Amino acid sequence: MRNDFETFFQLTKEKLENECQTTVDDCTASDVYYAIASIVKNDLIGDWSKTENETNNKSAKKVCYLSMEFLVGRLIENNLINRGVLNIAKETIQELGFEPEEVFMQEPDAALGNGGLGRLAACFLDSLASLRYPACGYGIRYRYGLFQQRIIQGEQIELPDYWLEQRYPWEERKFEEAVSVHFGGTVRTSTHEDGKLQFDYEHTDEVLAVPYDIPITGFDNEFVNTLRLYSAETPSPLGDPVTCEDVAYYHELGHEHDITQISGYLYPDDSSYEGKRLRLKQQYFLVSASLQNMLRSFKENSQRTLNEFHESFAIQINDTHPSLAIPELMRLLMDQERLSWDEAWKITTQTFAYTNHTTLQEALETWPKEMLESLLPRIYMIIDEINERFCQSLWFDYPELREKIPELAIIADDQVKMAHLALVGSFSVNGVARLHTNILKEQEMKTFYTLFPDRFNNKTNGITHRRWLLQINPSLSSLITDAIGPKWIHEPQALIQLLRYANDAPFLQQMDEVKRENKRLLSEYIYQETGMTVDENSIFDVHVKRLHEYKRQLLNVFHILHLYNELKENPQLDVTPRTFIFGAKAAPNYYLAKEIIKFINVVASIINNDPDVRDKLKVIFLENYNVSVAERIIPATDLSEQISTAGKEASGTGNMKMMMNGAVTIGTLDGANIEIRDLVGDENIFIFGLRAEEVQAYHNNGGYMARDLYNTDPRIKRILDQMHNGTFGREERAFKDLYYNLLYHNDPYFVLKDFDAYIETHELVERAYRNRGEWTQMNVANIAYSGKFSSDRTIQEYASQIWKLKPLL
Structure with missing residues (x-):
């Protein structure tokens, strides 16, 4: 062109x-x-x-990235840039x-993800193509994304996100490459003529996995990788209801509905047995279709033998969700390719690498043994055998660990532990930030680390600077290019050259003007979406991410209430105006998270309508937070809230995106915040609160009583009383569950414990912001050091240290 x-x-x-x-x-x-x-x-x-x-x-080696989420957002502008x-x-x-x-807004957000996990996968695909590494992302073509969020009377209401309502121009349907995936049925064992066991499947439910391919373009090159999303379809069309027996026809209609539900919704509600079973179906559907595709491609295009499969493909498991890929590859190699167990296991353990994304036990997936055995009988047999062999090796080779076998087993207490399966079946296990990896090695997976020390490594997350700076912030990108040239677009660590301008008054003035213009644009959007006017000269204090208790949006709200109470007592108090901006979705069945959203919105309604404070405080909750909304907010952010309970956030990527656009971080020493602090220095970040080891010590030894803080800190007591007595609620005890969770469940995420340090640190933020020259120097420093957090760097580390992948030049 x-x-x-x-x-x-x-x-x-x-x-x-x-x-x-x-x-x-x-x-x-x-x-x-x-x-x-x-x-x-x-x-x-x-x-x-x-x-x-x-x-x-x-015969170039290819990485296959298996993920239940790919939060690619809109592709039109990204592809035009590339x-x-x-x-x-x-x-x-x-x-x-x-x-x-x-025009660009005509494209729907491909909201095939819930947050950082899915956006990371999308950033990785961008960097793989831009660095010319052969790669394919494998996911599910969900007809409905997470959900469309509406806030009605302060409460989150979930509506279907039918992002495929209009034709999606980027995809290519590849029906000729469809494969069959089987569920249920029985497994019959016999002896093959070659003397090996033969496994035949009877009375299974067949599902057709039809691929839709989306091109992933590299920047400023002619390299185009593929994101392959599978749609679940019936193997044959329904019969004619006029000629069919009515009962049989409607049974078949219900069966078709069950099949199409597999690719119906991202993360179906798993609070029920059927919802949990559907999620398990989705995971097996993804890995079975993907591995069948890889094997077919290998046999059609490679001159290697199956024993060299790992020389053609490296398969990265993005969190535990695709862990069933390990027994599925074993099944395909043994049952279809007639390899022995030892041959298949050697291939499998040379092929898979596993990324862990969490230290939260509830996020480490387990499946009821009975469910997995009935839905995937052959897969269960293989997992059971992997478990038996693993436990036997522990018994005979590590007698000192015999008492820990139930703790380490893949199957225990009638549960199948997917993280353990991934740990045993992969040659590499990586965390996503230095602290996170250390916690895995020293706490959460300590015994596995003693067994497999060579498997554990760290790969700190990254973001694609081409979308999260070049695309979303063109005025800042132009200013940077004018100052240091365009090299940074290909080599993001060249951003460090901006430090030359840290004391350049004209450059700092231009930087400040760019931020002000971005804030003006966001103010217009806020007015358009909410009808609220905000002060463009106020501090844009931004907290946008998935709503979870450990991310501590509640701590942020308590700071807002503290300021509100101070201003009500002393309206003449000299404070810099603040605009607090929230964006977050809570999982539909996560009650306390939805209560926090409601609390934020109730607080916002009261503060925004109070004439005593509304010129100094505004609270904005932007509904339906997604990639496109993030692209509007991030360039305008002054202060980036990264305040998770230390030790709970694996890495974070919102912290990197805001840093790259010049925002200053206020945060705990958690996840990648630590590495940001190490780069920018204490003078360019605001750190507060408990450290991860202190949080762990409280969990292990006790010694913290939330009620003591309630009784001794009048600020905390006043805020909690306001939460409970109806001051912030339509009725008394409207937020009793949040109140009781803090006081009677002993503040499990240390919101009250970190409150005082958080308030003090915000005083330092205000003092720094008042000195515009000093603040803009902090902006420059953050941008300059942000190149380290480009996903290009992360992918180069994966490619050289895990996948042994070379760029195709």
């Missing part, structure tokens, strides 16, 4: 006429979006095929009478 306006405009005109059946005079913003998407898609198809062919022809035609596309759009943003 020629990079000139005339050619692009003419192509757009032709697409409007031939594909959208309209003209440049009558087209809508949607028409223009589809026309431009079609131009870009047609342009990259040749490179897409070329990348795949070169990978096969050169193909080098963003500016002429914008010029074309304006020539047609539209604003670029209006």
Whole structure:
């Protein structure tokens, strides 16, 4: 595609006429979006095929990234940037009478994720393509994303997120590469003529896994990888109800519904048995379809033997969700390829690598033994055998650990432990920040670390700077390029050169102007979405992420209430105006998280309508937080709230995105905050609160009583009493469950314990913000050091240290 306006405009005109059946005079913003998407898609198809062919022809090793989430967001602007035609596309759009943003917004967010896990997967795919590493992401083509969040009378209401309501122009349906996945039934064992056991499956439910491929473009190159999403479909169409027996027909209709539900919803409610069973189906559906595809590709394109499968594919398990891939590869190698157990196990343990994303026990998946055995009988047999062999090796080779076998076993107490399966069946186990990896090695997985010390390693997370700086913050990107040149776009660690301008008054002034303009744009969006006006000169204090108790949005609200109470007592108090911005979704069945959302919104309603404080405090909750909303908020952020209970946040990536856009972090020494602090120095970050070892000591030894703080700190007592007595609620004890969780469950995430330190640190924030020169120097320092947190660096570490992958040049 020629990079000139005339050619692009003419192509757009032709697409409007031939594909959208309209003209440049009558087209809508949607028409223009589809026309431009079609131009870009047609342009990259040749490179897409070329990348795949070169990978096969050169027998290049490929990484296959298995993830239940890929939070890719909108692709239109990302692809235009990567193909080098963003500016002429914008010029074309304006020539047609539209604003670029209006056209880009026609694409729905592909909300196929819940938070950092899925966004990390998307950033990794971007970096893999941009660095020219052969790769394929494997996921599920959910018809409905997480959910559309609406806030009604302060409460979260979940609506279906049917992101596929309109045609999605980036995907290619590949029905000819569909595979069958089987559930249930029985396993019959016999002896094959070669003397080996043969396993045959009878009376199974067959599901067709139909792939939809999405191109993942590299930046400023001709390299295009693939994100393959599987849709669950029936193997054959339904019969005609006129000619079919009614009972049989409607039974078949119900069966079809059960099948399509497998790719129906991201994270179905697993509070019920059926919901949990559906989630297990989803996980097996993903890994079985993906591995069948890999094996077929291997046999069609590789000159290697199956014993060298790991030389062609490295498979990364993104958290425990795809752990069933380990027994599924064993099944395929033994039952279909006729390899022995030892041969199959050697291949499997040389192929899989596992990323752990959490220290929270409730997030380390387990499945009821009975459920897994009935739904996946052959897979259960293999897991049982893996467990038996593992436990036997512990018994005979590590007699000192015999008492710990029930604790280490993959199957124990009628539960199948997926993290243990991943640990035993992988050659690499990595955490996602230095602290997180140390906690895995020293606490959560300590005994496994003593067994397999060479498997454990750290790979601190990263974000793609091309989306999270170049794309979402063009004014800042232009300022950086004017100062240090464009090298940083390809080599993000070149951002360190910005330190040369840390004392350059004209540059600092320009930096401050860029931030003010971004805040103005966000203020307009807030008004458009909420009807609220906010002070663009106030501190934009931002807390946007998944709603979970350990992320401590509640601590943030308590600080807001503290300020509110101070101002009510002394309206003349000299405070810098603050705009507190929240965005978060709570899992539909997570009651306390939804109560926190309700509490935030009730507090917001009271503060925003109080004439005594509304010029100094505003609280904004932006509903339906997703990638596109994040792209608006992050460039305008002054203060980045990263205040999780120390030791609970594996890494965090929101901290990196805001840092890269010049925000200053207030946070605990948790996750990647530690590594951010180590880079920028104590003078460019605000750290407070308990450390991870102190939190662990309280958990192990006791010694903390939340009620003591309630009785001795009048600020805490006043806030909790207001929460409980109806001051912040439509009735007395409206938030009794939050109140009781803090006082009667002893404040499990140490909100009250860290309250005083948090308040003191916010005083330091205000003092620093008042000195605009000092604050802008902090902005520059954060941007300069943020290149370390590009996903390019993370992927290069995975490629060289785990996958043994080389770029395809």
